[in-house]
Structures are given as structure tokens and as C-alpha cells.
Amino acid sequence: MNVLERPELLEFIVDRANVGIFALDREMRVLLWNRFMADHSGRGAESVVGRNLFQCFPDLPRRWLEKKISGVFLLKNFAFTSWEQRPYLFRFPHGRPVTGGIDFMQQSCTFLPMLDAAGGVDAVCVTLVDATDTAIAHRKLEGALATVRESAQCDGLTGVFNRRRLEERLSEEFYRVRRYGGPLSLVMFDIDHFKRVNDVHGHLAGDEVLRIIAARVAAAVRASDVLGRYGGEEFCVVLPGTELAGARIVAEKLRELIASEPVVYKDVALDITISCGAAQAAAEHTVWDELVRIADAALYRAKGEGRNRVCS
Amino acid sequence: MSTPEFNEEHRDALQEVANVAMGEAGAKLAELLGTFVRLSVPRIEISAATQVPDILGKLLGSDNAVTAVRQSFLSRIQGEAIVLFGEAGCAELADLMGYEGAFASAQRREVLLDIANVLVGACLGGVFRQLGLELGYSAPSLLAENTLADRVIHTESLNWRRALLVEVNFRLEQGAFSSHLVILLPEHSIDRLRESLEQMMATL
Numbered sequence: 084m085n086v087l088e089r090p091e092l093l094e095f096i097v098d099r100a101n102v103g104i105f106a107l108d109r110e111m112r113v114l115l116w117n118r119f120m121a122d123h124s125g126r127g128a129e130s131v132v133g134r135n136l137f138q139c140f141p142d143l144p145r146r147w148l149e150k151k152i153s154g155v156f157l158l159k160n161f162a163f164t165s166w167e168q169r170p171y172l173f174r175f176p177h178g179r180p181v182t183g184g185i186d187f188m189q190q191s192c193t194f195l196p197m198l199d200a201a202g203g204v205d206a207v208c209v210t211l212v213d214a215t216d217t218a219i220a221h222r223k224l225e226g227a228l229a230t231v232r233e234s235a236q237c238d239g240l241t242g243v244f245n246r247r248r249l250e251e252r253l254s255e256e257f258y259r260v261r262r263y264g265g266p267l268s269l270v271m272f273d274i275d276h277f278k279r280v281n282d283v284h285g286h287l288a289g290d291e292v293l294r295i296i297a298a299r300v301a302a303a304v305r306a307s308d309v310l311g312r313y314g315g316e317e318f319c320v321v322l323p324g325t326e327l328a329g330a331r332i333v334a335e336k337l338r339e340l341i342a343s344e345p346v347v348y349k350d351v352a353l354d355i356t357i358s359c360g361a362a363q364a365a366a367e368h369t370v371w372d373e374l375v376r377i378a379d380a381a382l383y384r385a386k387g388e389g390r391n392r393v394c395s
Numbered sequence: 396m397s398t399p400e401f402n403e404e405h406r407d408a409l410q411e412v413a414n415v416a417m418g419e420a421g422a423k424l425a426e427l428l429g430t431f432v433r434l435s436v437p438r439i440e441i442s443a444a445t446q447v448p449d450i451l452g453k454l455l456g457s458d459n460a461v462t463a464v465r466q467s468f469l470s471r472i473q474g475e476a477i478v479l480f481g482e483a484g485c486a487e488l489a490d491l492m493g494y495e496g497a498f499a500s501a502q503r504r505e506v507l508l509d510i511a512n513v514l515v516g517a518c519l520g521g522v523f524r525q526l527g528l529e530l531g532y533s534a535p536s537l538l539a540e541n542t543l544a545d546r547v548i549h550t551e552s553l554n555w556r557r558a559l560l561v562e563v564n565f566r567l568e569q570g571a572f573s574s575h576l577v578i579l580l581p582e583h584s585i586d587r588l589r590e591s592l593e594q595m596m597a598t599l
Contacts, residue, residue, distance in 0.1 A: 160516030
């Protein structure tokens, strides 16, 4: 059977295909409006065909769409829109009201010039595909990727950067300073007698102390500072644009902040203190680990000198 | 570099066809945008596929970050068109194309995809119409953003040895906007293009 000998079959396909199909003349009058368009717009062909598209649908982005369609007439060329850049042309409801989280049906369109026998264009045909499912899947994937990215960068217990990410950021800052100049400091701090907290009050109490200390410090540092858990009860704060004197001030502020208020765990107030070591990157340092080594040595001295203090 | 299959005569014929097509494309784009545009004389080159990244790097300066849009086209001849954009002048062109409001990154992408589609359609359509071929196009998509020109195409992903490059520079006469259109044809399409050029030359 040759479909071309059965025009009613072609008509049926155009009308019932599960994609939107409509056609416009140069004056933007609707020439064709298939069932998909009627069902989703709530306006049947009889109320749209012969009328101006923008009068029927005043919500359409008129200036842009007219330019796009006139480009198809002029260039005799295909044109496209994708849901990724422009989520929809028509405000059609979509079939996923429960699982969607998306306002209107996401649409990808193709604009085809309809050539007449003389090679001129007398109409533009538009096909509109429902991309809502793809958009939802894409969104879920993006969300999952963001979670994975975050969990690969953050410490599971405290939520601050983990050691890998901390070192990455420190090395970025270190090499930026080596190239462009400017100061860079590092404060390393450690919770005093943390083992005792674990031994006396249990590991859950220890975990809570780590969480609370990290949260207090995170709230106190500047947005440009980088806080991370270096390991165990040891944390680092990378301080871009900060000289040693400034780093000492920051360290002193953090020490004071922690010592001034006990950590409460199950109605028990635990007096917690921290010891800090501060160091500034210098011209003779060629690798970022040297900065960690110097801050660590200063921290060690702070411990030796009686804890709850800052050394540099 | 010429090869026994695609010789100087073919190249000259393609150059002629491309020149005519760009003349028409320039006039149409000017009408569409309502401003004067400049399309350079197309540069045609057959090269080893592995050389393509270097050629793009030289064309645009390997220090410059570009955004690249790709679009495939097909008929008897198939290939890919790549349009490379610099940073400048994009907002201006967006306005000429009827875009309104805040120039956010999603819209910037849409404008670039749109311009690429218009450029590719105007230029390629003209070339292939003269050869009696009507092209179909895929929707354009982003190939790379803020990437150095010589890193836009990864040679590992090319599965052919030779490529025909047709390069055109498109810019607005006023303002800073400028872009490069590069058409890449893989080997089997080069052979078919050669046949089509021979047919055309025979009828002249």
C-alpha cells in the first residue's frame, strides 16, 4: 500500500502523531493545528486556524519568535529551540504534576521551511516535542551529581572540607600567591585533650564536640577563608590575603571563641580548648606542604607550652 | 595539501561555489539582522584529521578562550559544522535577533546556538543548493565553553584520517562581534563532494 495514494492516512498521522505540529504563514496566521496542540493548549483547531498565533496566545515571546520565524522564511533554513536553554514556548501543563517540580511542559521545537514548487517558502511548519521526562531525568542527575561532588569534598562528620579538598584549595592558593604575589597564611588547630573526652564521655560525645567546634569556627571565619578537617581532631584554616600578624589575630579569636563557651552534650557541659599554630607562606617555600609543616611545628610548640594558646 | 582524489580543479570549483554562497548568505544575514555584516572569502583546505586542532588554534590564537557550537548536516554528503565564538559583542547581536531582557548564561547559550544555526544554514545551504543537494540538519548543541581554540576538538574522537575544512569569518560591520564557521567533512563525504563537483563542472 502506498501512503501517498491515501491522503487521509497522512492527514491522520499529522493529526494524531504524539508531537505538536502546526504551521504558520508569513502573517503568523495559523494554517494547521494538530490534535496534540489542541489537547495541550485546550484550544481546538477550529478556534485557532486562520487566526494570528500571537492573538490566540498572548503569552508567547512575540518579538523573539517573530524574528525566529521570519528568519526561516528569509533564509529558507531550519531553526531550532531546545528546552535546555528555553524550557517552553507554550504554557502547556505537563502530565507529571506529582513528580515534576517543573512548571510547564518542557519543549524542544524544530522550525521547517515549507518550500513551494518554485523553491520559495510560503509557510513554516513547527514540530514541538515534549521533553518533560528528559528534563526531569536531567534535573535528578544534576542533583545526584551535586551530592556526589559535595560528599567527595566534605568531611562526613563535620560537613567542612575534607583533607583532600583542603589540600587542593591550599595548593591552589599557594601557587596563585607564588605567581601573582600577596600574602597567604595557614592556621592549624587541634582540640586539647580530645582523647580524654572520648575516654570519659564516649565517642559519641567526641563526635559532637568535633561537630560543634567545626560549626562555630565555620561561622566565625570570613567567606574567603577555607576551613577543613585535616584528620582526627585537627583542623586547618587557609587564610588568603592574610599576613602572619593577621593570622595570629584570627587564631586568637578562634581560641577565645572555643574557650569562652562549653560544649554541651547530654546535659553535660564540657570545657573545651584548642591550641593553634599559625604560619605565613614565604618566598623560599617552593611547595605548599612546607606551609603545613611550619604551622604544624608551631601547633606542637603551643601544645608544649601548656595548650589553649597560639604559637607562630 | 591536495590529494590525487581531490585536486586543484576540485578545490577551485568548490571555492567558486563557496564564494557565491557566502555572497548570498551575507546579503540574507544583513537583511535578517538589519545591519551590515562581513563574511570573509572562504578558506578551503584538506588536511590530516589530526591537524584540525592546530589549524583551529592558529586561526583563533591558541591563547583565546572560545565557545563552540556544533551542528551536523546530512544528505548524500554528511559532516559537521563548528562555529567558534569569542567573548566580544554577543549581547549586541542578541538584541538584533530579537532577544530581550537580562542576558543570563542560559540565554547567552541560546543566542549562540541560534546564531550558529543561522550561519550554518545560510552558508552550507547555499553551497549545497548549487550542487543540487538539499540538506537536513540536526539541532545545534554546545561543544565547548570557555575552552582554548586548539582544545575544542579532541583528535582521539575523530574516526577518519582526512578532513576538508572550509573556514569563514563572520562579523558585524559595526561592533565587536565576530565568529568563525568551520565545516568539517570526513573522507567518504569528501569523495561524494568531489563527485558532485564533477557533475556540476560537466554541466557548465
